Amino acid sequence: MYDTSMRLTKDLVAASAAPLILSILEEGESYGYALIQRVRELSDGKIEWTDGMLYPVLHRLEAQGWIESSWRTSEIGRKRKYYALQKQGQTALRQQKEQWLLVHGTLAKLWGV
Amino acid sequence: VFDLEEQILNWRQTAAETFGNKPELVDELESHLRDDVQRLVQSGQSAEAAWETAVTRLGATKQLAAEFAKVPPTPAFWLPARRIPIGVFALSTGLGTLIAVSDLECTYPIGLLLVSHIFAMAAGCVTIFAIGALAAWSILTRAISGWDALQANAVRSSDWKLTLAGLILTVIGFLLGGLWAHDNLGRFWDWDQREVGELSVMAWYCLMLLCLRFCRVGGSAEMVIGVAGSVVACMSMFGASMLTVGAILMQLAILGIAMVPPGRLGRRRALTK
Numbered sequence: 001m002y003d004t005s006m007r008l009t010k011d012l013v014a015a016s017a018a019p020l021i022l023s024i025l026e027e028g029e030s031y032g033y034a035l036i037q038r039v040r041e042l043s044d045g046k047i048e049w050t051d052g053m054l055y056p057v058l059h060r061l062e063a064q065g066w067i068e069s070s071w072r073t074s075e076i077g078r079k080r081k082y083y084a085l086q087k088q089g090q091t092a093l094r095q096q097k098e099q100w101l102l103v104h105g106t107l108a109k110l111w112g113v
Numbered sequence: 114v115f116d117l118e119e120q121i122l123n124w125r126q127t128a129a130e131t132f133g134n135k136p137e138l139v140d141e142l143e144s145h146l147r148d149d150v151q152r153l154v155q156s157g158q159s160a161e162a163a164w165e166t167a168v169t170r171l172g173a174t175k176q177l178a179a180e181f182a183k184v185p186p187t188p189a190f191w192l193p194a195r196r197i198p199i200g201v202f203a204l205s206t207g208l209g210t211l212i213a214v215s216d217l218e219c220t221y222p223i224g225l226l227l228v229s230h231i232f233a234m235a236a237g238c239v240t241i242f243a244i245g246a247l248a249a250w251s252i253l254t255r256a257i258s259g260w261d262a263l264q265a266n267a268v269r270s271s272d273w274k275l276t277l278a279g280l281i282l283t284v285i286g287f288l289l290g291g292l293w294a295h296d297n298l299g300r301f302w303d304w305d306q307r308e309v310g311e312l313s314v315m316a317w318y319c320l321m322l323l324c325l326r327f328c329r330v331g332g333s334a335e336m337v338i339g340v341a342g343s344v345v346a347c348m349s350m351f352g353a354s355m356l357t358v359g360a361i362l363m364q365l366a367i368l369g370i371a372m373v374p375p376g377r378l379g380r381r382r383a384l385t386k
Contacts, residue, residue, distance in 0.1 A: 033148035051145065052172035056180035063185050065266050081141045088266065
């Protein structure tokens with residue numbers, strides 16, 4: 001089984017950032033801090049992002065037209081920038097899923113898992 | 114005594130100096146810090162320790178600024194959608210006044226109904242010119258430097274808003290014109306040049322809406338119909354005048370460029386340097 005102290009390499013963390021963000025936003029709109037918490041929760045704390053590094057990725061995805069942001073007042077009365085998945089982002093996510101599943105399937109066959 | 118607000122203010126000052134003129138970015142990162150501090154305090158940390166942890170987790174602002182510098186800028190548009198309504202309003206006012214003074218002043222009394230009709234129709238036509246200008250710009254940009262999905266989507270979004278606004282204005286103008294004609298001429302409708310022009314403008318708007326609904330985003334159809342709209346508007350407003358002939362020739366030249374493959378003109382220019 002996996003070593004509980006296992007951490008992903010920097011390159012893998014960077015490569016998986018976009019599909020993770022898009023997949024979480026597919027569940028519904030969200031904001032930076034909540035996205036980080038969700039990834040931490042889903043990976044049992046094994047995928048650790050340097051918090052600030054999430055934001056350039058979000059801004060890049062927005063510049064690509066995959067997600068859209070809007071400032072709104074949160075339930076605690078403070079303004080937050082929310083991100084929502086766009087049509088182009090859904091298409092990109094579909095492609096990313098296919099690619100990641102292809103890599104996963106190929107490695108699984110090789111390793112007999 | 115630890116003062117969180119003072120710490121945030123100091124952090125904001127440093128961040129503002131590092132990130133330059135990007136207050137929205139500083140706001141977003143501040144919101145993140147506040148969320149993290151709140152969560153850590155709720156889990157039992159002191160405010161001071163929570164602040165230190167949150168700032169460390171966020172990362173050094175210089176490192177962040179270097180990452181943000183790699184984010185491609187959103188393309189700036191020659192005709193930003195937000196400024197188009199102001200231009201449309203200003204031009205419609207000018208054009209409406211011109212039409213009212215030149216055509217109707219001596220013949221009919223200028224009342225609220227007539228002024229509203231003229232303004233709405235002028236705004237509908239000017240909106241077509243704005244859509245045409247956006248389409249012409251798209252064609253030229255595509256031929257010179259290529260065309261990406263982000264640009265195509267931005268133009269499609271502007272076209273939707275302008276087309277819907279233009280159609281609504283034209284329909285309002287059309288109805289007001291009918292009411293005015295009924296009060297002053299004893300009929301709602303007649304097949305005169307101006308009324309046929311109004312009908313053509315509405316038909317063009319419907320065609321554009323269909324194109325925006327069913328044609329491929331960033332495809333030639335949207336650009337070609339967008340450019341052709343200016344000819345319809347010219348015919349509607351000025352009839353078969355020299356101005357219309359000039360507009361048709363200009364549109365034909367732009368439509369010719371629409372046939373050029375994306376980026377071809379730019380590459381040719383680069384090769385001849």
